Amino acid sequence: MIKTGTEELDNFLENYKGLTTLYGEGGSGKTTLCMLAAIEQALNNKKVLYLDTEINFSADRFEQILNNRNKECIKNILVLKIKNFNLQHTQIKTLEGIKNISLIIVDSITHHYRRLYSREPEIARAMLGKQLSILKEISKTIPIIITSQVYSNMENSSNLLARETIKKYSDKIIRLEKNPRKMIIETTNKTTSFEIVGDGIKLYK
Numbered sequence: 001m002i003k004t005g006t007e008e009l010d011n012f013l014e015n016y017k018g019l020t021t022l023y024g025e026g027g028s029g030k031t032t033l034c035m036l037a038a039i040e041q042a043l044n045n046k047k048v049l050y051l052d053t054e055i056n057f058s059a060d061r062f063e064q065i066l067n068n069r070n071k072e073c074i075k076n077i078l079v080l081k082i083k084n085f086n087l088q089h090t091q092i093k094t095l096e097g098i099k100n101i102s103l104i105i106v107d108s109i110t111h112h113y114r115r116l117y118s119r120e121p122e123i124a125r126a127m128l129g130k131q132l133s134i135l136k137e138i139s140k141t142i143p144i145i146i147t148s149q150v151y152s153n154m155e156n157s158s159n160l161l162a163r164e165t166i167k168k169y170s171d172k173i174i175r176l177e178k179n180p181r182k183m184i185i186e187t188t189n190k191t192t193s194f195e196i197v198g199d200g201i202k203l204y205k
Contacts, residue, residue: 002103002143004033005040008203012183012192016103019132019139019169023148023160024176029183029196030147031056033176034105035065036200037145042073046102051091053082053111067199085112085127092131101142106135108147110161117162128162132169139171146170 002016016037022030038048039062050057057079063071082088088109095104109131117124135144149161160166160173167173173186183203184191193204 002037002145003040004036004200005043006036006200009036009201012190012203013174013185016143016145016172018171019136019144019146020172020174021146021148021160021166021170022174022176023150023166025150025178028176028178029181029194029201030176031107032061032065032196032201033174034107034145034147035062037103038077038105039066039069039073041103042076043070045073045076047100048077048103048105049095049098049101050077050079051082051088051104051106052079053088053106053108055081056107064198065200082112085116085124088112089127089131092134095138096134098138098142104135104138104142104144106144106146108149109166110148114149114161125162125165129165132165136169 003010004013022033024030034050035057038050041048062074066073080091082091092106109128113124113128116127135146138144148166151159151161160175175184175186176182177184181194181196182191183194195202195204
């Protein structure tokens, strides 16, 4: 099981296991949650693979969350910058049979998908489905966290991009709302208010 380093947050999330999806609009806390999980593993000298498709992994934010703890732990996190959907597809396919990794993060799995979908929706859906099927199989032995972007519908509410495909493979789906800040575990309907702070996330009951 993957923890965040914060007991209160761990109790709410009931730890990360299998394939977990985090989704919400930009700035809602998805990358912060990913970094918290990655840092906790790294501090325990465990290896983390972080696929960064939005180029959101900031060394400055990493150090801020680390909060004067062992900075050398960053060597336990392998960050791969993924510049397009084809590269993402190839990289995920190479993960089949991967060993010596305690956590895999894909932040986000739908960033490049969205662009291809606008031109060739059938190809985009097929590629995303294949990627998720590979990750789902891996998640039986290595916990995986993916993030996803959202889109706005006619009522101007935010919805999970590629919801049906992602839902099919996810063990847990967590929605992050920005105004006001809320964290909702959709699979169990648990809800909490929270704030993004310097060293991570603070929950409010």
